[in-house]
Amino acid sequence: MSALATYYQQLVDLPLAQSACESIGLHKLSSYWPAIIMFSMLFQLLRLSSNTLSSLVFGAKFDSLTARQKYDWGIRVVSQVHAIFVVILAVPIFFDKELTNDTIYGFSEYASRVYTVVCGYFLWDIFISISDVKKQGVGFVVHGVASFGVYILAFGPSLQYYGASFIMFEASTIFLNINWWLDKLGMTGSRLQLYNAVTLLSLYLVVRILFGTYMSYHLFEDLKTKGTHTPAAVYYFYRIANSSVLLLSYYWFYLLIAGAMRRFSSRKSEKKLM
DSSP states (O other), X not given: OOHHHHHHHHHHTOHHHHHHHHHTTOTTGGGTHHXXXXXXXXXXXXHHXXXXXXXXXXXXXHHTSOHHHHHHHHHHHHHHHHHHHHHHHHGGGGGOHHHHSOTTTOOOHHHHHHHHHHXXXXXXXXXXXXXXXXXXXXXXXXXXXXXXXXXXXXGXXXXXXXXXXXXXXXXXXXXXXXXXXXXXXXXXXXXXXXHHHHHHHHHIIIIIIIHHHHHHHHHHHHHHHHOTTSOXXXXXXXHHHHHHHHHHHHHHHHHHHHHHHHHHHHHHHHHHHO
C-alpha cells in the first residue's frame, strides 16, 4: 500500500469521522469523505491554473479579456471538466443491478465513487457561489446547496439509482459553456454559435425539462411506495431541493431562449444594415 493510500485509510478510520457519519445517518460516507474534500480542492486548483493554460491556448484573445471575464472563464473550465466526466461516468449507473433491484436504498461502490466527484464539485461550487453571490445571485447558491445535499444523502445510502438521472442535467452545461466562450472569443452570432445554441436548447429541453420532470415524478412515486425507512425530514428535503432545481431549470430555460432570440435577431439586423 502506498503512503498516500495509507494516509487516506487513516482518515477513513478516524473515530470522530466515523461517529459523525453514523450520527447523521450517512453510514457509507466515512469511506468517501476524504475523497470529496480532495476533489473539491482539485477543482479549485484547476480554476487557479486555468488562466495560464487558457492564455497559452487562446493567446491574445484570452489576454484581452477583463479580470472579471477571466475569473468567469476559469469557473467555466472547472464546470466543463466536471460535466464531461460525470455525464460519461454516470451512464453505467442506469444498468447497475444493485441499484435497479432497489431504486431507493440500493448501494453501489461504482455509483458512490461517481457521487464522490459530484459532491466534491458541488462543495466547491457552494463556496464559489457564496463568495460571488452579489454577481451570480442567490439562485446559484440554492442550486449548489440543493445539489450537494441530494448527492451527499446518497451515502445513506439513498436514491443512488436516481442520482444518475439528475447528473444528465450536466449534458446541457457542456454546450452552455461553449456558448459563453464563443461570445468571449468574438464569435457572437456566428454559424458555429447558432449550431451550438440549437444543440444547447434542444438538449436542455430534453434532459432538464422533460427527462428531469419525468424522473422527478417517478422518484417521488417510488418514495411513496418503497421509501418506508426514509425519515420525514429527508423526504421533505428531497421535495424542496428537487422543486428548487426544477423551477430554476424552467426559469433558466426561459432566459436561454430569450438570450438566443436577442443574440441572433440583432445579428440579422446588422446584416440588413450592411
